[in-house]
Amino acid sequence: MIIDAKNLVLGRLASVAxxxxxxxxxxxIVNCEQAVVSGSRENVFTKYKRKRNLGGPVKxxxxxxxxxxxxxxxxxxxxxxxxYKGRKAFEGVKCxxxxxxxxxxxxxxxxxxxxxxxxxxxxxxxxxxxxHLGSKK
Numbered sequence: 798m799i800i801d802a803k804n805l806v807l808g809r810l811a812s813v814a815x816x817x818x819x820x821x822x823x824x825x826i827v828n829c830e831q832a833v834v835s836g837s838r839e840n841v842f843t844k845y846k847r848k849r850n851l852g853g854p855v856k857x858x859x860x861x862x863x864x865x866x867x868x869x870x871x872x873x874x875x876x877x878x879x880x881y882k883g884r885k886a887f888e889g890v891k892c893x894x895x896x897x898x899x900x901x902x903x904x905x906x907x908x909x910x911x912x913x914x915x916x917x918x919x920x921x922x923x924x925x926x927x928x929h930l931g932s933k934k
Contacts, residue, residue: 799825801896801905802832807871807923813908815875818886826892827900830864830924837919842929849930862930864923865892 798817802810810832814824834841849860861867869892877883896905 798822799827799900799903799905801828801907802826802868803828803907805832805908806920807832807834807868810908811868811872811875814872814890815886818872818876818889819882821886821889823889824891825900826868826890827896827905828894829868829892830894830922830927832868832923833920834923834926835920838921841921841926845926845930860930862927864927865894867923867927868892 800810800814810826814826817824836844845860848858851858861870869890872890872892873887876887878887893900
């Protein structure tokens, strides 16, 4: 299953990807940086800044600043990754920035949970969020 994350709500995308992974399907997510997080910019920034500053360099939580790893971490949160079936499902999830060459000629799936169905006009892309958290890209 290849999912195009462009203009998809991150939580809804992650829940669908986690369910498919638990069913045994390999899930590839492209355009991870263009997924959106709903909420006002200030609230989203504050939430993830606070979460990133918890702990220390050795003790988590570890919030990635790279968009593809950020999305993969959200998906991991929806899997029972401490159990065997969750670890096995998480191995089948791959996230990419943009569309890699090997997926150029494949049919990309989109979900119903896109920006058109979002009840608010307040959102931020994962790329903007990661850039605010300190990403160099």
